Amino acid sequence: MQRTDTTYDNVSHVNHGFQHEEQRPLPYAPPSGVNPALPQYPSPQNPQYPYQISHPPHSLDRYSPAQNLHQYTPQTAPVNTHHTVAHGLYLDANPVHKAAPRRKKWPIIVGILTTLLVVGGAIAVVLWFYGVFDCNLGRRCQTDNKCVGLSQWCNGVQDCSSGEDESNCFRLFGSNFVLQKFSNERKNWENVCSNEWNDNLGRQACEKIGYDRNTYVGFDEINISGCPSNKGVALKCIECGLNNMRRIVGGSTVTSKGTWPWQVSLQISRNHVCGGSIITPYWIVTAAHCVDELSNAGAWTVYAGFLTRTEMRSATGNSVSRIVKHSNFEPRTNENDIALMKLTHPLTMTSNVRPVCLPNEGMYFDAPRECYITGWGTLSSGGSAPDTLQEAKINLISRTTCNNRPVYNGRITETMICAGKLQGGVDSCQGDSGGPLVVRENSLWWLVGDTSWGDGCAFRNKPGVYGNVTYFRDWIYEQMRKY
Template sequence: MKEAKKALCITISLGAVLAGAAVTAVLLWKFMENKCSVSGIECGSSGTCISPSHWCDGVLHCPSGEDENRCVRLYGPNFILQVYSAQRKSWHPVCQDDWSDSYGRAACQDMGYRNSFYSSQGIVDDSGASSFMKLNTSAGNTDLYKKLYHSDICASKTVVSLRCIECGVAGKTMRQSRIVGGSSASPGDWPWQVSLHVQGTHVCGGSIITPEWIVTAAHCVEEPLNNPRYWTVFAGVLRQSFMFYGHGYRVGKVISHPSYDSKTKNNDIALMKLQTPLTFSDKVKPVCLPNPGMMLEPNQSCWISGWGATHEKGKTSDELNAVMVPLIEPWRCNSKYVYNSLVTPAMICAGYLRGGTDSCQALAMRGAEAGDARAALRERPRGLFRQLVAGAEGDSGGPLVTLKSRIWWLIGDTSWGSGCAKANRPGVYGNVTVFTDWIYRQMRANS
């Protein structure tokens, strides 16, 4: 009898060990399968993971150098396709000779535009390039980048202009309106504007850049709001009161800039990836990401939009508002009478130094009050959310756009400011022109 019990105990123990080993093996396999999902991008067959920031930076990090082999970007307002040469450590336009849409689709995919392609055509190069990347049509390999070689001659004298997505197209009724100092928008005026909700409350704004990706501010998604399950995105709806009846989109992933500083608001940009893609229409369209080489004027006319307060310490607006604000040169914004060197190259200022027109930043509480509210949300996320956004002024993360070459470009996301529409206290925005490459890398790594 004792021997039978002993045998049974041994059998049960052995079974438990084997079950534990099986679970461990499954978890390990899952970890190995997704090991680059958090830490970076996988280097092809080698399995090495590298940070997305090391992709296309001119330095070989992967054993076979694949991190520098598929580096593409769009340059200037005409979307000139450029490919990075690791050999020459510089960007070069692609000659139109023998180019086809199939190559354009491949380049778009490598920028993170999954299954998205709009147009590809030859235009006169205005970047002043003296050397081109040219297709070797006799090369047997089908890989686009292995077909490209350096050439000082481009027979067609035109370079590839590539549009991966039809973006920056808005309605025809462009009225000067807004926020603090403006009036309500009309349907289709700002079709890229979205409202970001947590538990039925508008918290921040955002901008559509693809059917799956939204640009917003990093300070909107500080912990604990970095959890995607808190967020719902509403697109194509102008009134907050109508969003309760509309269809919201769930967020699948929140990616904040790794160098975001919550104290200084430096690098204040974040991305949200939707669980299901948006359906584009006259009221729902993407804005264009700014390309390097845009050459904005010092006082370029821009527009801001949002559901923020229409006066300081006021409630968020039920209607979407928008208004024109000019850019303010960095040296002027950093003067001792304005923000006294608080504006970094990753920020831009826009508005009027005399005051009167501005965006109102969301999550406007400062210091201990904001910290206490976030701690409360961490403990009881449903019950005390409204305490967190008490006094929130709702424009944060929303777009600062400009019209250039008949296209609307996203050049800023609403970040911070001292109050709303005060003299010598203009709005400060995340400088999206600095973050375009980072955005493409995230889209590519998380496609």
């Protein structure tokens, strides 16, 4: 990790991917990035009232559980089925139609309509034969190609063999972890009401999202309008985002193991290759370029809860059972630079080994928000690596600024985040790849990015680029559910 105050104007070394020098769904709308154009629920969180949130646009939309997760209590406006006339409008009971006698045209009209019906029917038969209309009132399962009606998605009954019709039906909203359920009937997300809610339902909902029921923490009632007693559910599927840190000084050596308890070292043959972040006892988030050419899970070992490379040399570490790289990762541009590692055995959670929180829907992190990077990467471009974990305080940089010609000239996509200092001097570097970029909100730490790439290290106008974890959130949960 580059942490000097020196600035550079000439890029003499191009560091793509911050790589170690010796190594080289159920369909859903893609989540927004750090600076989304159209946030779905843009209401800001008020830190003074951590349990008060704004409900979605439909004030009467809410999901009220009884004994299982899919029971709804819908409310609809009454429909007037009687004929009504606008006030003051007079209609003649016996209207008189005056028109000059003309030649009858109905045989021609009937002929035209008959021809159109015949032609339309023939087209429909052809389209049906080629499979165009065979699932027009539903959606096909990706695995078995089964046609499942729209009303059967997110109804609590598994109709697809893979269960994809019941995945992505629950989500957590905002920094207070408000539980929401998707309603296919109303085509929107609804707050889950707390009446008759219990821990058994909470564990089921956490599993639907992608968490193991063994990490379940509990739920709280929060104030939400539109629910009975105006109470909704705040669901904690895992204890995340906590550390032992009291103060941070940017660009310094970490002195306490509990400061960044989610930071891990990913090693091959006892050599540190990349960093990573704990998100559950089984799962580690890292960069796709770290495993692109080193995809054999058995070759990797994960070290959690350590500060120095020296102490890791005598430690056992944790073996990896599976590597899941984003299928659309593009090595040339580092597009979709994210991957997951699943451990063979779960980590034991302690004060020194803890998960970081994945950002929930409705959380937006805008420039120039303060954030923090950590890692065992080199202290200069092509320089030596430290023995002890390093930390640095930097700032988020807007995608617009980062795409300016002097910076990255349009190379930053929605799957990426820029962070650092435009004047240079503080940055991630080789060996930091895959490690965490975190932000603190509502007294918790959230994983905003994974260290991805940059032109050199700490050069002027060349800040670090990170995988946009907010964008990849649904992909992460999908893999956790799948595996």
